[in-house]
Amino acid sequence: xxxxxxxxxxxxxxxxxxxxxxxxxxxxxxxxxxxxxxxxxxxxxxxxxxxxxxxxxxxxxxxxxxxxxxxxxxxxxxxxxxxxxxxxxxxxxxxxxxxxxxxxxxxxxxxxxxxxxxxxxxxxxxxxxxxxxxxxxxxxxxxxxxxxxxxxxxxxxxxxxxxxxxxxxxxxxxxxxxxxxxxxxxxxxxxxxxxxxxxxxxxxxxxxxxxxxxxxxxxxxxxxxxxxxxxxxxxxxxxxxxxxxxxxxxxxxxxxxxxxxxxxxxxxxxxxxxxxxxxxxxxxxxxxxxxxxxxxxxx
Amino acid sequence: xxxxxxxxxxxxxxxxxxxxxxxxxxxxxxxxxxxxxxxxxxxxxxxxxxxxxxxxxxxxxxxxxxxxxxxxxxxxxxxxxxxxxxxxxxxxxxxxxxxxxxxxxxxxxxxxxxxxxxxxxxxxxxxxxxxxxxxxxxxxxxxxxxxxxxxxxxxxxxxxxxxxxxxxxxxxxxxxxxxxxxxxxxxxxxxxxxxxxxxxxxxxxxxxxxxxxxxxxxxxxxxxxxxxxxxx
Numbered sequence: 001x002x003x004x005x006x007x008x009x010x011x012x013x014x015x016x017x018x019x020x021x022x023x024x025x026x027x028x029x030x031x032x033x034x035x036x037x038x039x040x041x042x043x044x045x046x047x048x049x050x051x052x053x054x055x056x057x058x059x060x061x062x063x064x065x066x067x068x069x070x071x072x073x074x075x076x077x078x079x080x081x082x083x084x085x086x087x088x089x090x091x092x093x094x095x096x097x098x099x100x101x102x103x104x105x106x107x108x109x110x111x112x113x114x115x116x117x118x119x120x121x122x123x124x125x126x127x128x129x130x131x132x133x134x135x136x137x138x139x140x141x142x143x144x145x146x147x148x149x150x151x152x153x154x155x156x157x158x159x160x161x162x163x164x165x166x167x168x169x170x171x172x173x174x175x176x177x178x179x180x181x182x183x184x185x186x187x188x189x190x191x192x193x194x195x196x197x198x199x200x201x202x203x204x205x206x207x208x209x210x211x212x213x214x215x216x217x218x219x220x221x222x223x224x225x226x227x228x229x230x231x232x233x234x235x236x237x238x239x240x241x242x243x244x245x246x247x248x249x250x251x252x253x254x255x256x257x258x259x260x261x262x263x264x265x266x267x268x269x270x271x272x273x274x275x276x277x278x279x280x281x282x283x284x285x286x287x288x289x290x291x292x293x294x295x296x297x298x299x
Numbered sequence: 300x301x302x303x304x305x306x307x308x309x310x311x312x313x314x315x316x317x318x319x320x321x322x323x324x325x326x327x328x329x330x331x332x333x334x335x336x337x338x339x340x341x342x343x344x345x346x347x348x349x350x351x352x353x354x355x356x357x358x359x360x361x362x363x364x365x366x367x368x369x370x371x372x373x374x375x376x377x378x379x380x381x382x383x384x385x386x387x388x389x390x391x392x393x394x395x396x397x398x399x400x401x402x403x404x405x406x407x408x409x410x411x412x413x414x415x416x417x418x419x420x421x422x423x424x425x426x427x428x429x430x431x432x433x434x435x436x437x438x439x440x441x442x443x444x445x446x447x448x449x450x451x452x453x454x455x456x457x458x459x460x461x462x463x464x465x466x467x468x469x470x471x472x473x474x475x476x477x478x479x480x481x482x483x484x485x486x487x488x489x490x491x492x493x494x495x496x497x498x499x500x501x502x503x504x505x506x507x508x509x510x511x512x513x514x515x516x517x518x519x520x521x522x523x524x525x526x527x528x529x530x531x
Contacts, residue, residue, distance in 0.1 A: 003304070025306060029305060029306055032304055032305060033305060043307060044306075044307075044310065046313070047307075047310050047311060047313065050313045064317070065317065065357070065358075065359050065379065066356075066357045068357075104316065105316030105317050106316060106317045107316070107317075108315050108316050108317060108322070108359055108362075108376075108378060108379045109315065109316060109376065110313060110314070110315055110316075110374060110376060111313070111314065111315075111316050112310065112311055112312070112313045112314075113310075113311060113312055113313075113314060113319055113427070113428075114309070114310050114311075115309045115310075116319060116427070117314065117316050117317060117318055117319045117322075117323075118317075118318070123310075145306075145310050146306055148309070148310065149306030149307070149309040149310040150306055150309075152303070152306075152309030152310070153303045153304070153305075153306065153308070153309055156302060156303040156308075156309065157302055157303055161303075161309070162426060162427075164426070178309075214354070214357055215350070215353065215354040215357065215358075216317065216354070216357045216358070217316070217317040217318050217358075218317070288356060288357050289356070292356045
């Protein structure tokens with residue numbers, strides 16, 4: 001199987017061989033590596049377990065190592081159960097799963113980078129909010145990760161997956177696009193519709209800067225994971241409804257790469273601009289440098 | 300440009316947060332230093348450069364590198380207790396930051412001591428948890444630690460490299476990558492060899508008997524993963 005980096009080629013191949021995206025990327029994985037099918041499935045199953053454990057831990061309530069974040073997933077869970085969200089609860093559940101994982105990441109807990117540590121909540125957040133609604137068995141959940149991962153390969157090779165290279169659009173934007181495509185397939189949509197979901201969700205987050213307060217993967221990263229998850233769901237539903245991206249998916253991905261290259265260094269993970277240089281962020285950074293921990297009452 | 304090949308480059312690695320470059324990479328620099336030193340040091344002086352120097356407290360880069368020096372991996376939840384663990388293990392730790400401009404924003408230098416032995420190892424974290432060892436005991440190197448490497452310390456003299464590769468050739472061991480570095484002409488030198496298949500013990504013995512060779516250190520790759528699904 002030729003290793004393409006373009007979604008258009010993947011789509012053509014899926015049509016020709018009547019494959020789903022997950023099957024396509026699974027076969028591609030077998031073709032490139034020295035692992036057999038069983039090993040590949042076990043490895044992905046293990047990643048899924050890590051994601052589930054992280055959500056569980058995050059919902060119990062954790063505090064970040066710096067003291068800057070934590071406890072919000074737990075707050076959101078209480079709100080969902082006791083107050084009930086204004087919108088559809090599945091959207092909110094995806095958001096709170098995503099926050100839970102990213103809070104665990106900030107607390108030095110174990111996560112599975114998807115595609116990065118800072119954007120690790122989005123794909124599992126969406127999957128875990130919809131797996132019951134869509135009656136996904138274990139294998140279908142693993143397939144969700146193959147579709148996400150495969151789309152991530154295409155994005156990473158045509159643009160970038162790193163905040164330092166392409167800003168937050170390359171991390172949260174990519175993760176959201178990966179989740180959107182996988183959700184379309186899980187809901188029974190065609191590979192073509194999955195491509196539109198990928199394109200729509202990525203377009204929505206183009207230009208997003210990476211300006212983390214005190215260089216930490218916490219503010220605004222954790223909340224952005226919630227937005228990335230919800231954005232993925234909206235894009236997937238639109239694509240399932242038949243909405244098409246006017247710009248082809250590969251061109252959207254390349255536009256993300258091009259915006260990343262134009263982005264000033266100050267907005268690419270250096271903490272030299274944007275939110276990271278607000279007066280409050282500077283005080284937080286100073287406190288952290290002097291005391292090693294943030295005291296939220298004293299900033 | 301094809302950087303990402305496998306879905307596991309995207310869905311993975313499994314790691315302790317918060318940052319693949321500032322935490323996972325730092326654990327691996329500590330682990331690499333420990334394996335190059337071949338034992339747990341009694342005393343370590345760690346220097347952080349660039350971004351590591353500015354943000355190490357918030358990212359737990361210090362905890363990560365200490366945990367690596369104690370033999371913990373990127374998946375060890377114990378990383379956060381690294382200072383206590385070092386104390387228990389009898390490893391004295393000092394941390395400092397340097398304003399010196401380094402060639403890479405995320406660099407750490409680890410100087411290890413035990414008994415009469417001492418050695419400094421420098422490493423950079425290149426992103427996504429990947430690292431490169433850039434200095435071993437004063438020698439400049441470029442070692443990714445993703446594949447097994449054999450380090451052969453020797454004296455710089457004509458024909459010595461040929462002797463070593465000849466022994467490997469006789470044992471049908473293919474060298475995939477090789478790097479040599481020396482302190483000066485005719486002085487101490489270091490050879491790094493990555494091979495397609497493991498070097499048999501017999502060949503290592505023959506190499507160690509070559510005049511002006513020693514010591515030899517074998518480093519396995521750092522990519523092994525041990526966590527598995529928990530039974531519910």
